[in-house]
Amino acid sequence: MIEVKNLIKSFEGQEVLHDVSCLFEEGQNNLIIGQSGSGKTVLMKCVIGLIRPDSGEILYDGRDLVTMNGKDVKLLRREIGMLFQGSALFDSMTVEENVMFPLTMFSDDTLRNRVKRALFCLDRVGLKGAESKYPSEISGGMQKRVAIARAIALNPKYLFCDEPNSGLDPQTSIKIDELINDITKEYNITTVVNTHDMNSVLGIGDNIIFLNKGHKEWVGDKDTILNSENKELNNFVFASPLFKRIKSELDADEASLSLEK
């Protein structure tokens, strides 16, 4: 479980995160949603320690990342897996070497066991047979899968995904969501996903935090998001023509039901 308390972050005098507090639950997909510029990337970068907040606490199962010394931060990071927006695979390494990299750096296991673990992770994400390819030789969806395999190689307790669906077609996007969901439930990981993809929100959103202009505007889940009374959230959720249509159909159904009554 990760607890964020009263997080404030400014850049050049402009406050980007205003006193944000939220809870990322264990074994759940915790989604941070919001428009571009709402502060969700800054929030995620603060939580993983890439940006230092001006004030506030970030508690990883009670351990405060903000006040932690460098050595403890390093140890904590070995419990973290991260899926970057652009996958961030190492170009000079093969798929297998990419997945093996965290094991090579931090595990004292034999080469044979490391290879075995890497192949297991690749198999888990459905990429058996692609181990000798380079990142430039595989598709964007496959790159995301490799990045997920690399992220889970060290059995992380926390998994962060920054825009996991960006640049993917809807079908591949759903597969990546399903994979993230399966891994979260299977290994009881605290997963934090930064997204503005509504399919992901409705597909895997166990715990959803909506950010608006740096403020935490709404907290809920995939079952309650469509019925929210929050105006800003509704503007965000029903921005696309598809969701506008769903909303109008839902409203029409409700109206006919009330008439029947």
Next chain:
Amino acid sequence: MALIRSIVKLGAYILLLKKVFAIPEKWSVFFKSTLNEINKLIINSIWIVVIISLFIGAVITIQTQLNMSSPLMPRYTVGLATRDVLLLEFSSAIMCLILSGKVGSNIASEIGTMRVTEQIDALDIMGVNSASYLILPKIVAMVIFIPLLVILSMFTGIMGGYIVALFTDMLPVSTYIYGIQSYFVEYYVWYSIIKSVVFAFIIATVSSFYGFRVKGGALEVGQASTDAVVMSSIIVLLFDVILTKILLQ
């Protein structure tokens, strides 16, 4: 304002070096990375060092011969001048300037691309000291092997002059060989090697620094690559003056 910016940049460079000089997370990975860097930065530069040194050695010999109009000057001076120009300046300073273009842009663009594609962030998130993991092997490879390239440059440069003597009638081969053996000062070789170690360190660290602090996209990576070459060349020339004053006075 420019002065403050320069001081801030110098501070950031020193802080980066502090991060770079850390004990490697795993020695086996460090040695493997260093071997890769030797292959990429040094072995791949041998051909350019050989070609440039051979031609410049030949040109120095021809020009010295053509410009020696005084009958009082012994003809072996051509070989002597070729050797000393190569030993004192060309093979260390000029060759390192050329390498700062080839190797420096390679380092800055490689690290810069890793930065903008979040590969460096990925290393940091994993708990790897990204600065040390990426830059230290480059520094070690450059500092150890650039002096060997400099020695190779001295040898091929002198061979360039020898080829001129052998295939033209400008001066006899025996005179050229006598010239390159005359008044030989061993210290000049050491002077050149010391300079090249300093230059190698400057090229590796300055280029890495510019690559490491890239923000943006492809355009910024290109800009960082150019800045890295320009700045490392200027610093190499500055240190050339300083070291010449210190070591030859």
